[in-house]
Amino acid sequence: MRDAALALDVGATKVAVGAVLRDGTVLSRVEVASSNTSRQDLNDSLTTAINQVLETPDIALVGAGIGSAGPIDHFKGTISPVNIAQWADFSLVDFVQDVSGIEKVRIVGDASALAFAEFSIGAGIGSTNLLGIVVSTGIGGGTVVGGRLHSGQYGNAGFIGHSIVVIDGDLCACGARGCIEAYCSGTNMAKNFGVATFEEVASAARNADARAIEVIDQGARFLAIGLVNAVALLDLDTIVIGGGVMSADDIYWPVLQSHFENEVRKLKFPGKVALKRATLGKDSGLVGAGLVGFTLREGQG
Numbered sequence: 001m002r003d004a005a006l007a008l009d010v011g012a013t014k015v016a017v018g019a020v021l022r023d024g025t026v027l028s029r030v031e032v033a034s035s036n037t038s039r040q041d042l043n044d045s046l047t048t049a050i051n052q053v054l055e056t057p058d059i060a061l062v063g064a065g066i067g068s069a070g071p072i073d074h075f076k077g078t079i080s081p082v083n084i085a086q087w088a089d090f091s092l093v094d095f096v097q098d099v100s101g102i103e104k105v106r107i108v109g110d111a112s113a114l115a116f117a118e119f120s121i122g123a124g125i126g127s128t129n130l131l132g133i134v135v136s137t138g139i140g141g142g143t144v145v146g147g148r149l150h151s152g153q154y155g156n157a158g159f160i161g162h163s164i165v166v167i168d169g170d171l172c173a174c175g176a177r178g179c180i181e182a183y184c185s186g187t188n189m190a191k192n193f194g195v196a197t198f199e200e201v202a203s204a205a206r207n208a209d210a211r212a213i214e215v216i217d218q219g220a221r222f223l224a225i226g227l228v229n230a231v232a233l234l235d236l237d238t239i240v241i242g243g244g245v246m247s248a249d250d251i252y253w254p255v256l257q258s259h260f261e262n263e264v265r266k267l268k269f270p271g272k273v274a275l276k277r278a279t280l281g282k283d284s285g286l287v288g289a290g291l292v293g294f295t296l297r298e299g300q301g
C-alpha cells in the first residue's frame, strides 16, 4: 500500500480529480466538465469521478486536498468560482467528505496549490519562504512561510494581483484602482496593446514593435515592484513564476528578471532572492491539491 491523498483541482471549465502520491505522482486522473451543466448534474458527475479515483488499487488515503478557483472560504469550506455559476457558495468540503468518507479535507486557492507544488517538488525545493505566482488571465499567488503553506484568514492569502502599485491607477476587474493585475496580467497587457491575447503582444515584440515592447516592459516592471513589496513584507528567499505568459518566456522572462534585479537591489536589507521559472507541468494544480492533502496528516492543516 502506498500513501495517497485524494486531490481535486477546480478550474475555470473543468474539475480534475486524482489520487496523488507524496512524490507528486498522479494516479487515476479523471476530468469533469463544469460548463453547460446544472448543479445536480455537475455533482453527480463529480461523485462518479471521486468514486472512480477511490477505487485506485493499493493506496491508503491520508486525506483530501482541494485547490479551487477563488474566492473560497475555508472556515465554511465553500467555494464561489467566478466561472462556475452553479457552484456559487457551494459547500465543496462537505460534499467531498460525504462522497469519499474522508474526514480530513483541506481547501486552498488554486494558485496556493500551485505554489505549494512548486515548493514541495518543483522550482522551490529547498526554500523556506516562498511566493509562487501565476501570470495568466489574472494574477494569483500562494505563499509558504517558515516552510508551511500560509493560507491566511479565509484561505485566500497570496492574491498578489490585487495589491496596488499605482495610486488612483487603472481600474481593475476587482473594482479597485492601480492593482498589479490591471497592468501585468497577460489579458491586460494584450488589452493595453489592443489585441486579444498576450501571444500576439509577444510576437509583435519579437518583430521589434516598439509599442509591444513598451507594454511588456511596463507589465514586467509593475509586477517586479509588486514582487519586491512581497520580499519586503515576508523576507522571501524564493519567488516562482508560472502561468500562460511564461509560454512566451523568451520575450517576457529577461525583462521581468532585469526589472526585478533592479528593484530588489534598492532594498538594502534582503539577502539573495532567487527568481525562478515554474518547472511543473499542466497537472501541477492537481498535484499541489494532493500535497495539500498530505499536510493534514503532517499536522500542518
Ligand SMILES: [Zn+2]
Pocket: 161, 162, 163, 172, 173, 174, 175, 176, 179, 181, 182
Ligand atoms: Zn484588483
